[in-house]
Amino acid sequence: MSVLAVIEHDRGTIATASLGVLTAARNLAAQMGTSLEAVTVGSNADALASVAGQYGATVVHQAHHDALTDFGPEAWGEAVAQVVRATSPQVVIGTGTERGHEVIAQVAARLDLPASMNCTEFDSSFNGTQPLRVVRARWGGSLLEQAEVDATIKLVTLANHTVDAVEAPTSASNTVHNVNLDSSVMHSFVQDRVERVAGVTLATAPVVVSGGRGVGSAEAFAPLEELAGLLGGVVGCSRAVTNNGWRNHTDQVGQTGTRIAPDIYIACGISGAIQHWVGAMASKNILAINTDKEANIVTKAGYAVIGDLHKIVPAISEEIRRRRG
Amino acid sequence: MNILVCVKRVPAPGARINITDDGQAVDTAFLGFTVSPHEECAVEQAVQLVEKHGGEVTVLTLGPAEAEEQLRTAVSVGAAKAVLVPITESDWDPQRTAQAIASVITDLENANGKYDLVLFGNESADSCGYQVGIRVALKLGRPMVNGAKGLDIEGSVAKVRRESDAGQEIYMLPLPSAVGVKEGINLPRYPTMKGRLASKKVDVTRTESTGSVGGLKMIQLQRPPERVSNTQILGTGPEAASAVVDLLEELGVFK
Numbered sequence: 001m002s003v004l005a006v007i008e009h010d011r012g013t014i015a016t017a018s019l020g021v022l023t024a025a026r027n028l029a030a031q032m033g034t035s036l037e038a039v040t041v042g043s044n045a046d047a048l049a050s051v052a053g054q055y056g057a058t059v060v061h062q063a064h065h066d067a068l069t070d071f072g073p074e075a076w077g078e079a080v081a082q083v084v085r086a087t088s089p090q091v092v093i094g095t096g097t098e099r100g101h102e103v104i105a106q107v108a109a110r111l112d113l114p115a116s117m118n119c120t121e122f123d124s125s126f127n128g129t130q131p132l133r134v135v136r137a138r139w140g141g142s143l144l145e146q147a148e149v150d151a152t153i154k155l156v157t158l159a160n161h162t163v164d165a166v167e168a169p170t171s172a173s174n175t176v177h178n179v180n181l182d183s184s185v186m187h188s189f190v191q192d193r194v195e196r197v198a199g200v201t202l203a204t205a206p207v208v209v210s211g212g213r214g215v216g217s218a219e220a221f222a223p224l225e226e227l228a229g230l231l232g233g234v235v236g237c238s239r240a241v242t243n244n245g246w247r248n249h250t251d252q253v254g255q256t257g258t259r260i261a262p263d264i265y266i267a268c269g270i271s272g273a274i275q276h277w278v279g280a281m282a283s284k285n286i287l288a289i290n291t292d293k294e295a296n297i298v299t300k301a302g303y304a305v306i307g308d309l310h311k312i313v314p315a316i317s318e319e320i321r322r323r324r325g
Numbered sequence: 326m327n328i329l330v331c332v333k334r335v336p337a338p339g340a341r342i343n344i345t346d347d348g349q350a351v352d353t354a355f356l357g358f359t360v361s362p363h364e365e366c367a368v369e370q371a372v373q374l375v376e377k378h379g380g381e382v383t384v385l386t387l388g389p390a391e392a393e394e395q396l397r398t399a400v401s402v403g404a405a406k407a408v409l410v411p412i413t414e415s416d417w418d419p420q421r422t423a424q425a426i427a428s429v430i431t432d433l434e435n436a437n438g439k440y441d442l443v444l445f446g447n448e449s450a451d452s453c454g455y456q457v458g459i460r461v462a463l464k465l466g467r468p469m470v471n472g473a474k475g476l477d478i479e480g481s482v483a484k485v486r487r488e489s490d491a492g493q494e495i496y497m498l499p500l501p502s503a504v505g506v507k508e509g510i511n512l513p514r515y516p517t518m519k520g521r522l523a524s525k526k527v528d529v530t531r532t533e534s535t536g537s538v539g540g541l542k543m544i545q546l547q548r549p550p551e552r553v554s555n556t557q558i559l560g561t562g563p564e565a566a567s568a569v570v571d572l573l574e575e576l577g578v579f580k
Contacts (some may be wrong), residue, residue, distance in 0.1 A: 010491055016534040057420075069339050071494070073470060075460075088334050098489070101448070102471050105456035114420060114540030117448075117455045138453050138546070143342050143351070145452075146544040157455075184409075187468040187502070192495040231578055242512070251508030255450065256362045256508040275362075276339045281552065282475055287569065293558070296340040300554050303572060307562040315563035319570045320579060 001128070002037040002059070003029040006080055006087035007052060008100050011070065012044040014051055017095040019165030021158050022055035024122070025093045026168060032090065032128040037061065038172075039083045041076045042068035046174070049272055053172035057166070061087065062176045071099060072189035077106020079179045084111065084153060086177060092153060096160040108155050108280045115155040120162045132156075140255030140278035161282070192250075198233055202251065207233025208262045208283075210253055211241060214269020214290070214309060218246040223313040224268060230320050236260065238276045254279035268309040272297025289313065326478065328371040328379035329433070329440040331426060332364040332399060334392040335451040348545035350415055360395045363446030367506035369513040370476055371444055372403035378478055383433075383440070387412060387426055388570070391560040393529050401516035401524035408433070408530045416452060420539025423460030429491070429534050430465060430492035430576060443503040447472050462503035470496045 005025040008015040022038065024026040029036040037059040038052040049060040053092075063079035080103060084092055095119050096106040108115035116134050123133035131150035138145050139161050149156065202208065209228040211221055219237060228235045237246070253260055254276045265283035270276060271294060272288075280286065286301040289309045298304045305312055335494040336342075336351050337359040343352040356546035371382045384399040386392045387410040396407035398420070410429050417425070443465065445458030449463065455471070462469030474493075475486030478500075485496040485504055498504070516524070 010489070015490075066337070071489075074468065084486040098472050098487075101455035102459065105459040105471075106463075108456060109423075109460040112420070114418070115454075115456055116541055133544070135547075139338070139342060139451060140453065141549070143344070144340075144547045144549050148542045148544055148549060149540060150542060151540040154326055184466070184468075187337060187498050188470050190494045191497050193491065194493040194495075196490075231573070233578075242509075247514060249512075253510070264576055265574070273340055274342055278523040285561075286554075287572070288556075298556060300552055301556055302554055303557050303559055305559050305561070305564070305569060311563045312565065312569075315566035316569050319566040320573075322568060 001034045001314050002087065002089045003032065004087065004092045005036065005038045005052070005057065005083065006092060006094040006100070006103060007038055007040045007045065008095040008097060009040065009048060012047065014048050015095060015097065017097050017100065017160050017322055019055065020161070020163040021093050021095050022057065022165050024158050024163040026056040027124070028091060028122055032126065034090065034128060037087065037089065039057050039063060039080055039305060044069060049172055049174050054167050054169050056168040056170050057171060057172045060172050062174055063179050064176055065179050065181050067181055067186060070190045072107055072185070073102045074185040075181050075190045076103045077110060077287070078181055078185045081107045081110040083177050084180045089153060091132065092155050092159045096157045100157050104155050104157050111153070113151045113155050114149055117157045118159040119156045120144065120159045139185055139274065142274045142278050151320070156187050162231070180247065187249050200232070202223045202234055202236055202253070202258045202260060205234040205260070206263045207231040207266070208236045208253070209233055209266045209268065210236035210237040210238070210262055210270060211268045212270030213240040215241065215246070220310065221247065223310070223317065227266070227313055227317045230317055233262070239323060267297050268313060271295050274298060275298070293323050326375055326378040327438070327440050328374060328380065328442045328542070329383045329430065329445045330364065330371045330396055330399070330404070331461070332365050332368065332384055332386050333361045333446070333449045334358050334386060334388045334395045335361045335449060343547060344546045346573070348547065350546070358391070360392065361446050361450040362508045363448065363506055365513050366508050366510050367444040367446055368399045368402060368404060369511045370486045370506055371442070372501070373511065374442070374478060376474070380441070383408060385426070385429065386410065387417065387422055389415065397524040397527065398527055400523065400527045401520040402514055404544055407527055408528070408532055410532055410534050417536065418539040418540070418541050419454045419456045419460065421536035423457045423464065423537035425534035427461045427464035428536070429532050430461070432532070439501050445503070445505045447505045447507045458503060458505045459489060465503065467502050468498045469503040469505070470498060472512050473504050473506045476504055476506065476510065485558060508564070
């Protein structure tokens with residue numbers, strides 16, 4: 001009887017989303033009157049037991065196998081499934097990330113259990129015996145669903161950034177599980193990796209200057225590039241822009257693009273459709289530049305300038321240069 | 326190279342998603358429908374692979390009778406065959422969906438031979454379950470990787486590229502395999518006149534399938550708290566530049 005937190009890591013480096021998962025799982029375990037346990041995959045993650053202990057895990061299950069040196073969705077799913085089988089937790093919580101969803105889905109498929117992804121809330125009266133009521137994000141978070149997970153073992157992922165990490169140190173004991181992995185799960189391992197070049201990315205930039213359909217062409221992004229450059233930021237865009245072939249998909253902000261959270265998001269000629277908004281809504285400040293003062297993005301933004309972006313954006317860059325002398 | 330692509334019909338929302346009065350569905354009275362974005366790219370990727378390596382693309386959907394429209398859309402951009410697994414409800418839970426789809430694929434393969442690749446979208450745009458493809462692949466006994474931002478065939482291996490926080494990862498899956506595709510892998514083409522004609526003529530195969538109801542039950546939909554913003558209009562036209570830079574200074578992003 002326990003709540004099991006699945007720790008996401010990359011070659012032994014913990015994913016920050018795991019800390020929110022440990023915190024949420026500990027809170028749930030406390031209300032159920034049971035203990036928080038955690039699982040790590042691969043011996044290169046053994047050192048993370050101390051981190052799990054910092055967040056209140058009393059037991060850390062360490063899934064070991066010689067092949068578990070890098071990420072592999074099927075091998076990780078099978079390894080966690082075997083730990084779940086061996087320990088029968090009432091709830092299993094994974095990270096609401098690409099890898100987290102994938103591992104929980106693999107566990108669910110292997111154990112033929114339901115799984116509810118991107119949960120934002122768990123029923124505060126849940127005691128472990130009844131179906132688990134959750135609220136989960138649909139449409140990239142623009143719609144919520146109240147759902148019920150009815151199974152002996154409830155598999156869920158926690159939507160990212162919904163629970164802040166809070167420590168609650170305890171001393172964790174470690175249990176090693178030597179898992180059996182047959183050849184069927186050995187194909188989908190990372191075979192090669194090209195490390196990302198260090199630098200400001202769309203996801204981490206403090207300033208994002210973004211353009212939508214209103215920009216009009218690939219060439220017309222030049223003034224946005226200039227403004228982003230002056231502010232140490234990067235250029236983003238809406239889905240309409242990528243669909244028109246004006247910019248690469250790597251610049252796309254939105255449900256099917258990148259989720260951003262800059263200090264300021266400058267949205268130029270973007271209407272603010274749901275698809276785009278869910279990717280931008282975590283921005284700390286939003287400045288909309290738009291000809292239409294009724295545009296969705298204008299009504300949701302903290303600040304707006306009404307008018308033609310093609311004139312306004314160069315004027316802002318000019319003013320910045322003027323003040324810098 | 327024969328490829329099966331599973332797609333889902335989803336509403337195409339604009340600025341706001343409304344819910345029906347009973348909270349059971351998205352109010353689609355004023356909405357169009359589309360192929361879920363990741364799957365639109367899966368269809369394009371399949372068509373490109375077949376153009377390069379030969380073979381044909383079959384597109385499959387489990388959905389209401391109207392989902393035939395999305396199958397025809399896929400044919401208009403290059404799919405050759407279309408299979409509809411009709412359901413009377415608006416949606417099935419992930420376990421039931423996966424069971425029904427896997428059973429139809431097994432029947433199709435028994436009749437026509439194995440698909441080298443079965444493609445899915447990374448997650449559907451509406452229910453965002455992140456699991457149907459993974460469940461189907463396991464039932465079919467083939468390796469599966471989700472989140473593909475690149476997919477090529479090298480001999481008898483599918484080379485999958487995907488992005489992680491650390492960089493680009495490469496996976497090599499022996500065929501037959503299954504892959505979940507993410508938007509950005511390609512730029513889907515527009516239908517040609519020839520494609521539009523083909524989409525009108527194609528026979529959509531209807532295959533009934535059942536599946537047992539799974540353990541994830543939707544109770545109801547709700548809207549998240551509305552973000553109400555008292556938008557401060559800094560000005561109109563280029564004259565507002567000074568007020569904008571004042572704001573940037575105030576927020577500490579312009580030093």
